[in-house]
Amino acid sequence: MNATSPHVTIILGTRPEIIKLAPIIRACEDRDTPYSVIHTGQHYSENLNKVFFDQLELPRPEYNLGVGSASHGKQTGEMIIGIEDILLEEGTDVVLVQGDTNSVLAGTIAATKLDCKVGHVEAGLRSFDRDMPEEKNRVVADHTADYLFAPTKQSKEFLLEEGLPEERIFVTGNTVVDAIKQNRELASQKSSALNALNLTEEYGILTAHRAENVDNKKTFENLLEGVDRVGSMLGIEFLYPIHPRARGKLEEFGLKIPEHIRTIPPQDYLDFLKLQNNAELILTDSGGIQEEACILGIPCVTLRENTERPETLEVGANCLTGTTPSEIVNGAATMFRAKSDWENPFGDGRTAQMILDTIQMDVPVEASV
Template identity: 80%
Template sequence: MNTQSPHITIVLGTRPEIIKLAPIIRACEARSTSYSVIHTGQHYSKNLNEVFFDQLELPQPDYNLAVGSASHGEQTGEMIIGIEEILLEEGTDVVLVQGDTNSVLAGTIAATKLDCEVGHVEAGLRSFDRDMPEEKNRVLTDHAADYLFAPTEQSEALLLEEGLPKDRIYVTGNTVVDAVHQNRELASQKSSVLEEFGLNDTEYGLLTAHRAENVDEKNTFMNLLEGVERVGEELGVEFLYPIHPRARGQLEEFGLQIPEHTQIIPPQDYLDFLQLQSNAKVILTDSGGVQEEACVLNVPCVTLRENTERPETLDVGANCLAGTAPHEIVETTNMMIQTERGWENPFGDGTTAKMILQTIIQSQQQEAV
């Protein structure tokens, strides 16, 4: 191992991972740290992948496994095989993964079998819903990882409750803050999405709904959409819905109607989506990452789930759980629209990526002595 700069391999495969690991890639570039990027191809739409690297002015990934869609087992297994081959070739010291996807689990398994060290960015998040594949992925990854980069002290406490040793846990904040700080100005310069949809002088809401538990069951998806329609009618909010391909397919399969006060638009690249979030009156979402971004951007958020692994957003008053019952969506949205903005951001000061990289380098150098 090179004691001056250990080789770090960053494994990612979805849009949120690209966004949240981009600050670490930039930190590696700034410090001339030896690193490589493996893109598993878990999200295989060009609009959700390569364009992100171009627009965020990041180097293209060194490897792309192009795994695409498959069952959990097939997808994860194919990733493990591909990642293992690359790690052996690269002579990797530390593998960095972020979040709770199959790419995260595959990167962790491949690395631990080769005796590489694993760093889990955003460790310690828990929804306590074991029916969610994401919950299982994040728990398994935390218990295998050597570096647990917890975004908050609350996340650290959950890791300690599960018996994980304190010397593996580092409270660093969340790279979502780094990403928003680094890219908000870029979005205002590069994005014309507000002009495109005629939103410059218009108040609007933003809707995202894509999770399997919300869109794969007809009645649940129907209730969610009815709730959004009632918000439009009763509260006078017009929504934009950048629809995920999965959700669009289910919408068509179930024969569901688009809410009257909702305009469906294609999936947006990150800078356009960040601009839409920044200027929204309220955001309705089932995405964990969007909950965080809304909190950092000071935009009221309503979460269309019964639980969240981002309880800090609830604690500071930036977010509220509504589930998918129509009347709850209306009541919660009405409350959040009237809430005072200016809550404290619980996720750090935007230096998380630098802290993570410094921790790894120092630890690796100490081990080598």
């Protein structure tokens, strides 16, 4: 253990957080930096949790709160109570949270009440849609954190426009680049997803899970119709790894899966990375998948009216369509023809190292550069 390094506690609770914080966990291991991991259990599916740590060859978290699904208030409150107890026990110096989940909100609140420093990985993302719970979570985290690890210059500008001090902001790139660089070859070697799903022809990928898209019957129906039309137009099938909650909504609304969509179980990270890397087109409402598609060079259509990843639009890797069927078709037609020679705007794969460099300088935030 490096006695001169601050003790870092990494808080995560969902699939994207595991993926994006894995490079920091690996960097802590490589540097012999004292650290601990708290898994809140926000995503409670075994397939979305234990398997990720096993496949990515990461140490299992020392702590798992097992919070599971609940209302926002109950879930966040239980996390705060559990995280506070652990931080006191660990003697944590710096807490790292990533993104915009309830785990981020709970970790930020618990840490700041104990006077731990907080580093927000992926700071400064904005959709400017305050109806999204994620937008509120990321804003609270940004305005509370001591270290704001912005993935791009655009993210830094958003933070500055909100009056946050420049000395707290560090443009580091995004750990998703680190993760893809570390895991792309691993996925190529380990994943048998293409054979398991009998994929011998071109295909696309659909992900749809956000409440605004799947909780309203007409919206969900329109989204599925639009994707089906795209499949018919391009002559390809779209694989839809459907989460239990979205499947429940399908059944509740009495919606049938159209001809050009095939539902499959949620995939582990390496299998999904392999599927993305070989897809012709990705249709999604996920922010993280917009990034991954951009980095992998796969054209993306975002089934939302806004995005907190505007850089993907600027480099020509992505377009916004909402959920109107005709707009989905138009967007897909445009992106399918796009050349995937855009520049990756999210950094060079050294983000985790830069984040630890910043923390380990052990300089008061107000005096840092």
